[in-house]
Amino acid sequence: MNIKKVHCLTFSPTGTTRKITDTIAGVFQTKIYNHDITYDRTKDIPDFTSTDLLVVGVPVYGGRIPALLEDFFCRLHGDHTLCIPVVVYGNRAFEDALLELSDLLKDQGFVIAGAGAFIGEHSYGNEIAGGRPNGSDLAAATKFAETLRIKLDGIATADDLEPLHFPGNHPYKERSAPGIPWAPATTDSCNNCGICATVCPMGIIDRDDPKKITDPGSCLHCCACVKTCPKNAKVMESEFYKKFRGFLIANCSEIQKNPEIFV
Ligand SMILES: Cc1cc2nc3c(=O)[nH]c(=O)nc-3n(C[C@H](O)[C@H](O)[C@H](O)COP(=O)(O)O)c2cc1C
Ligand code: SF4
Ligand code: SF4
Structure with a gap:
């Protein structure tokens, strides 16, 4: 099948997902149209063709x-458009995420060519899958995309593809209840450089006074601000965060999981 344009659509507050999608898209050796929805999910994305x-x-x-991405995906339109859904998780589990993403895309007119679950350094700290995706993860992503490229060369249209099946359950795992809003605190080491405000996907760190979170209830707890601050001045003080981080270090830091691909 002759693919004319490759589009790469990524949400990636701490950059691990972007490393995987860039690697996969790069294998298709054609101009790549990047749609980064980390900071702006309001712009119009053109309809996709067959x-x-x-x-x-x-x-x-x-x-x-x-x-926060559910509504965004419902605004996409494919026309029997080939698609490669990818989820990146922090070495605990991806549970229903790949199934959910694939379901959403199929509902919007996309045909799943292949899919993958890859591992990225956990947002909650580099003790959990630190440095991932590493060289071997990126090699696995490259091999996955090469396998797909060969598979797609052998078909005439997207409708020739057999349906793929993914792990996960219907109904999906329930999202946890919102609870009391919490967001990072800022220590006295802050020098007001403003970097954290530029990397916050929700735009809730005040650009004039980066110690101030304008809407704590919208915080994703993505840790982009915590990981990017050059002074280590953004800190998570929530008891829930500390407890869960302890759980992850105790249970998900020793055994390193491997990428899982579906082709
Ligand atoms: C709010 C939140 C929830 C998360 N839930 C999971 C999870 O259920 N399983 C898991 O293995 N990792 C989980 N992670 C870790 C991220 O999936 C992982 O670090 C990922 O690589 C981050 O992607 P990014 O670098 O593109 O932001 C979670 C991270 C955050 C911030
Ligand atoms: S990145 Fe760190 S030092 Fe810079 S403004 Fe934000 S909290 Fe302060
Ligand atoms: S304030 Fe919240 S949403 Fe914004 S970067 Fe920090 S953790 Fe992420």
């Missing part, structure tokens, strides 16, 4: 896709 290929990547949040 000669496009869409690579979509999101991190796993609580075994699901990030809740």
Whole structure:
């Protein structure tokens, strides 16, 4: 099948998902149209055609896709458009996320060519899958995309593809209840450089006074601000965060999981 355009659509607050989607899209050796929805999910994305290929990547949040993306995906339109859904998770589990992402895309007119679950350094700290995706993860992503390229060369249209099946359950795992809003605190080491405000996907760190979170209830707890601050001045003080981080270090840091691909 002759693919004319490859589109790469990624949400990636701490950058691990982007490494995987960039690697996969790069294998198709054609001009790549990047749609980064980390910071802006309001812009119009053009409808996709039957000669496009869409690579979509999101991190796993609580075994699901990030809740704020559900509406965005419902605004996409494919026309029997080939698509490669990818989820990236922090070495705990991806649960229903890949199934959910694939379901959403199929509902919008996309045909799943192949899909993958990859591992990225956990947002909650580099003790959990630190440095991933590493060289061997990126090699696995490259091999996955090469396998798909050969598979797609052998078909005439997207409708020739057999349906793929993914792990996960219907109904999907329930999202946890919102609870009391919490967001990072800022220590006295802050020098007001403003970097954290530029990397916040929700735009809730005040650009004039980066110690101030304008809407704590919208915080994703994505840790982009915490990981990017050059002074280590953004800190998560919530008891829930500390407890869960302890759980992850105790249970998900020793055994390193491997990418899982579906072709
Ligand atoms: C709110 C939140 C929930 C998360 N839930 C999970 C999860 O259910 N399973 C898991 O293995 N990792 C989980 N993670 C870790 C991320 O999926 C992982 O670090 C991913 O690589 C982050 O992607 P990014 O670098 O593109 O932001 C969670 C992270 C956050 C911030
Ligand atoms: S990145 Fe760190 S030092 Fe810079 S403004 Fe934000 S909290 Fe302060
Ligand atoms: S304030 Fe919240 S949403 Fe914004 S970067 Fe920090 S953790 Fe992420």
